[in-house]
Structure formats: C-alpha cells, structure tokens
Amino acid sequence: MVNLDLLYKPVSLKPDRSNGRLIVVSNRVPVPTASGAPAAGGLAVALQSALRSKGGIWFGWSGKASQEADREPQLRTLGSISFAVCDLTRRDIEEYYHGFANQALWPICHYRLDLARLSERDAAGYFRVNEFFARRLAKMLRPDDVIWIHDYHFIPMAAFLRQLGVQNRIGYFHHIPWPSPDTASAMPHYDRILRSFSSYDVVGFQTEPDADNFRDCLIESGAGRAVDGNWCEAYGRKFQVDAFPISIDAEAFALEARLAERNTLVKRMRASLEGRAMIIGVDRLDYSKGIKHRIEAFGAFLERYPEAAKARVTMLQITPKSRSEVPEYANIQNEVAEEVGHLNGKLGDIDWTPLRYINKTMSQSALAGLYRMARVGLVTPLRDGMNLVAKEYVAAQSPDDPGVLVLSQFAGAARELKSALIVNPYDIGATAAAIARAIEMPLEERQDRWRDMMATLRDNSIDHWTANCLQAISGESEADLEGSLHPAGSIIRSGAIAKSEPWLAPSPIWTSLGY
Ligand SMILES: O=P(O)(O)OC[C@H]1O[C@H](O[C@H]2O[C@H](CO)[C@@H](O)[C@H](O)[C@H]2O)[C@H](O)[C@@H](O)[C@@H]1O
Numbered sequence: 001m002v003n004l005d006l007l008y009k010p011v012s013l014k015p016d017r018s019n020g021r022l023i024v025v026s027n028r029v030p031v032p033t034a035s036g037a038p039a040a041g042g043l044a045v046a047l048q049s050a051l052r053s054k055g056g057i058w059f060g061w062s063g064k065a066s067q068e069a070d071r072e073p074q075l076r077t078l079g080s081i082s083f084a085v086c087d088l089t090r091r092d093i094e095e096y097y098h099g100f101a102n103q104a105l106w107p108i109c110h111y112r113l114d115l116a117r118l119s120e121r122d123a124a125g126y127f128r129v130n131e132f133f134a135r136r137l138a139k140m141l142r143p144d145d146v147i148w149i150h151d152y153h154f155i156p157m158a159a160f161l162r163q164l165g166v167q168n169r170i171g172y173f174h175h176i177p178w179p180s181p182d183t184a185s186a187m188p189h190y191d192r193i194l195r196s197f198s199s200y201d202v203v204g205f206q207t208e209p210d211a212d213n214f215r216d217c218l219i220e221s222g223a224g225r226a227v228d229g230n231w232c233e234a235y236g237r238k239f240q241v242d243a244f245p246i247s248i249d250a251e252a253f254a255l256e257a258r259l260a261e262r263n264t265l266v267k268r269m270r271a272s273l274e275g276r277a278m279i280i281g282v283d284r285l286d287y288s289k290g291i292k293h294r295i296e297a298f299g300a301f302l303e304r305y306p307e308a309a310k311a312r313v314t315m316l317q318i319t320p321k322s323r324s325e326v327p328e329y330a331n332i333q334n335e336v337a338e339e340v341g342h343l344n345g346k347l348g349d350i351d352w353t354p355l356r357y358i359n360k361t362m363s364q365s366a367l368a369g370l371y372r373m374a375r376v377g378l379v380t381p382l383r384d385g386m387n388l389v390a391k392e393y394v395a396a397q398s399p400d401d402p403g404v405l406v407l408s409q410f411a412g413a414a415r416e417l418k419s420a421l422i423v424n425p426y427d428i429g430a431t432a433a434a435i436a437r438a439i440e441m442p443l444e445e446r447q448d449r450w451r452d453m454m455a456t457l458r459d460n461s462i463d464h465w466t467a468n469c470l471q472a473i474s475g476e477s478e479a480d481l482e483g484s485l486h487p488a489g490s491i492i493r494s495g496a497i498a499k500s501e502p503w504l505a506p507s508p509i510w511t512s513l514g515y
C-alpha cells in the first residue's frame with residue numbers, strides 16, 4: 001500500500017485547464033488483476049477507454065471491507081493510469097452502498113417508490129462516505145486536474161470537495177434515470193441532494209427527458225431556474241445540465257463478435273440449439289430489468305404458438321447475480337428462479353428446455369458471439385438509464401443475416417435505437433406479439449432496421465461520448481460564453497460574479513448532520 005500523502009501536494013493554485021490530468025471517480029474501479037476477470041457493470045465496461053489518452057487517476061471503492069485504521073488509498077499504476085482505491089468498513093458498505101445508494105436512490109430513480117427504504121442511518125452513512133472519499137481525493141489533486149465523477153453513489157462528492165477548497169473543474173454523470181419532481185422529491189434529504197448538484201460545473205444525464213426532469217426539480221422546488229438553454233442557475237451558482245447518451249465502441253464490438261464465432265462456448269451453444277433460433281436476454285439480476293415480465297411474455301409467446309415454438313425456438317437468459325445483500329435483490333432472485341421453473345415445467349419437454357437460465361458472468365467476447373448467434377435480442381427493462389446490452393446486441397449482428405432487437409420504451413437506448421421493435425414491457429401480450437414478429441421478420445426488413453441502428457451507433461460512439469463529456473467538463477466549449485453573464489463555475493451574488501471562488505455555502509441541513 002502507498003501513502004498518497006507523500007506523492008501529491010494539496011490543492012492551492014489557480015486552475016489551468018490545458019494540460020491537466022483526468023481524474024475519474026466511480027464506485028466500482030476496474031483495477032487490473034492477474035486473472036483479468038470480466039466486469040458485469042455497464043459503468044466499468046463503458047469507461048475502459050476514457051482514461052487512456054489523457055492519463056490520470058481512476059479513484060473509488062476497492063469493493064472490499066476493512067478495519068477503520070487501514071483505509072488510505074492503495075495505488076496501482078499501469079502506463080499513464082493510476083488506479084487508487086480505498087476499502088470501506090462493513091458499516092460504510094451497509095449504509096452507503098447497500099443502504100442509501102441501492103435502497104433509496106436506485107429504486108426512486110427507477111420509479112419504484114414502493115421499494116424505497118428511507119433510513120436516517122443510511123443517509124448519514126452516505127454523506128459520511130462521500131466526505132471520506134472527498135478528503136482522500138483532495139490530497140491527490142493538482143490544480144489543473146479535471147475531475148469527472150460518476151453516478152448516484154457520489155452525488156455530494158463535489159460539494160465536499162468545494163468545502164475542502166478544491167477549485168478544479170468538476171463534472172458529474174448520472175448513469176441511471178432521473179425521475180420527474182413528484183417522484184424525485186421522495187428522496188430522503190431531497191433538498192440537500194439537489195443542492196449538491198450545484199457544486200458541479202457540468203451535470204450530465206443519459207437522455208433529454210432525464211435532464212428536463214432534473215431542471216424541473218430545481219424549478220419546482222424553488223431552488224433555481226433554467227437559463228441560456230442547457231444551463232441552470234441554482235443555489236447561487238450557474239452550471240450546465242445536459243444529455244450525453246452513453247454508448248459503446250460499435251466497430252470494436254462487431255469485430256469481437258466476428259472473432260467470437262470461433263469461441264468454444266459459442267460453438268457449444270450453437271451445437272446445442274439443434275437448428276432452433278435463439279432468443280437472448282442479458283441483464284444483471286435487478287428488478288429494474290423486467291426479467292419476470294419478460295419470462296411471462298416468452299411464456300405467452302410459447303403458448304400462443306406451441307408447436308412452431310417448440311420446433312424452432314430456445315431462449316437463453318444470462319443473468320449474473322447483483323447486490324444480493326439487498327433484500328429486494330434476494331427476493332427478485334427467488335422470484336425469477338421460480339418463474340423459470342414454472343415455465344420450463346409447464347411448457348418444456350423431455351428433449352427441449354424452452355428457457356435456459358444462467359447466473360454466471362460471461363466475458364464480453366462470449367457475449368458478443370452469443371448475441372450474434374441470437375435471432376432476437378430481448379431487452380425489456382421496466383426502467384433503465386441507457387442499457388448497453390441493447391447497443392451491444394445491435395453491434396454484434398452479421399450484416400448478411402442480422403437479428404431483431406425487441407426493446408423497452410423505458411430504456412434510455414430506445415430514444416436512439418428507433419428501428420428496434422419498441423414494446424411496453426408491462427404489456428405481456430404485446431411483448432409476446434413482438435417476439436413472434438421478430439422471429440418471423442423477413443431478411444430485408446431485418447437488414448433495413450439493423451442498418452439504421454448501426455448507423456446511429458457509429459455516429460455516437462463511446463469515444464464521442466467521452467469527448468463530448470470531457471469537452472463540457474473541462475470548459476473548452478465555454479469560450480463562446482466568456483462574454484455571457486454567468487459562465488460555469490461562477491458564484492452569483494447580488495449581481496457580482498466571482499469566477500472559480502471556493503464553494504463554501506453549506507445549507508443548514510449539512511451542519512445539522514455534523515458535516
Ligand atoms: O456496481 P453495481 O452495484 O454492481 O451495479 C452495476 C452498474 O449498474 C448501473 O449501470 C448503469 O450504467 C450503465 C452505463 O451508463 C447504463 O447503461 C445502465 O442503464 C445503468 O443501469 C450503475 O449505474 C453503475 O454505477 C453500476 O456500476
């Protein structure tokens with residue numbers, strides 16, 4: 001373990017944006033390991049390339065628990081990237097990760113108020129852990145670093161950094177949906193959460209509706225207003241609020257899929273299908289992914305076309321377990337397993353298992369090959385920030401014989417992949433009909449739809465996303481705004497603007513919680 005205090009000086013100088021390192025902060029940090037285990041989370045997969053060119057630090061949780069005394073960041077450097085991760089205590093993990101992040105923010109952002117647990121203990125733990133990370137990060141920063149913070153685990157991180165005197169440019173990207181004010185306002189410490197966003201220079205969302213919902217939250221709570229298009233003034237500060245739809249490297253994924261035709265696992269799968277068409281679903285085992293509804297829809301499809309289906313179709317559902325210590329996730333694991341058992345018991349035969357259900361994490365290469373083999377990609381979340389699986393499925397298809405994507409209207413990806421068969425995942429009959437349509441779809445229509453979606457993916461690649469986000473966060477696009485009234489990062493007080501001043505205005509609730 002390396003004591004980072006010895007390596008970096010504290011922040012004190014005026015920011016210079018030109019040559020700064022990139023500092024990425026995320027809850028999960030894919031520290032390279034000797035075994036090179038595959039990553040199941042979209043965030044980890046999507047950010048693989050982000051740090052490559054600029055160099056810098058990827059900072060976050062180690063994924064491990066340890067004792068209070070032993071929690072300075074551990075550093076691993078590979079080329080121009082240093083991975084710095086801190087352990088958390090068991091109590092931290094319980095309150096910050098399982099508790100506030102995944103039992104309050106996650107369900108509320110996915111419109112599941114019925115599953116939200118509002119606990120003061122968890123809330124205090126969430127803010128405490130954010131402060132813990134902020135203090136350690138602040139010690140590593142240089143004045144010209146650009147900081148890019150990811151996801152709902154770290155909403156208050158910038159506010160703590162500002163309190164510590166950090167004046168760097170800081171951007172935030174929210175990977176999951178942001179709901180409308182009536183739902184968002186169910187968040188515990190809603191005012192404090194909203195206020196926390198104003199410490200960023202840029203706040204990014206997956207889609208326009210998410211960004212609109214967020215602006216509406218500021219307006220309806222009386223905290224601020226929208227100005228100059230995609231900017232907001234709130235809590236005395238001006239910051240950019242915009243949609244940056246995340247994507248994948250479609251060309252690289254297509255190549256991976258072509259090569260994966262030689263993958264042993266893919267070959268085994270193909271042989272076992274005995275000529276049947278494959279339908280594929282790939283999701284973390286999460287209630288937001290709509291797996292139960294999907295299984296019901298597949299069952300309805302089988303019952304509607306029993307003989308044809310048996311002779312012609314098999315479904316593969318790849319579902320790595322996720323957040324198993326959270327009760328709602330333990331419940332969904334049981335419910336899905338039961339649903340799979342019912343379906344196979346009722347509709348299967350001695351020589352045919354209609355639904356193959358696997359709780360393993362597959363490598364990207366195996367997934368790419370399996371997507372390519374599948375006639376139908378079933379991506380039917382009840383709510384999803386983006387859903388990279390939908391994009392990967394499209395990228396993996398063979399141009400000569402592409403499969404059909406059946407996509408939920410409630411996935412962020414549906415706003416871009418308009419040539420998918422778009423379904424309401426709550427409508428079991430309509431989803432069953434879409435499966436039937438996808439199986440029967442003529443080659444020409446499949447090719448037309450695929451070409452359209454692939455063109456969209458090529459136009460907005462992951463590199464594009466990273467470049468757009470970083471351009472906004474580093475303030476490069478602000479040259480045009482230099483003459484405008486309130487450039488980003490400015491503090492607004494009674495008509496005067498003090499650019500890049502420290503942000504030191506905690507609300508009463510902050511102090512009441514002891515921060
Ligand atoms: O880290 P975990 O608790 O194991 O969860 C895995 C990740 O899930 C979420 O992914 C989201 O980000 C994707 C990429 O932007 C997006 O396509 C998807 O719709 C979201 O659900 C979560 O936001 C990540 O932080 C987690 O690491």
Ligand SMILES: O=c1ccn([C@@H]2O[C@H](COP(=O)(O)OP(=O)(O)O)[C@@H](O)[C@H]2O)c(=O)[nH]1
Binds near residue numbers: 042
């Ligand atoms: O066994 C698996 C299952 C999923 N994934 C990857 O995990 C990501 C899931 O991202 P998505 O945006 O669809 O959902 P999230 O899990 O982030 O909510 C995709 O890149 C998948 O390829 C994987 O590598 N192995």
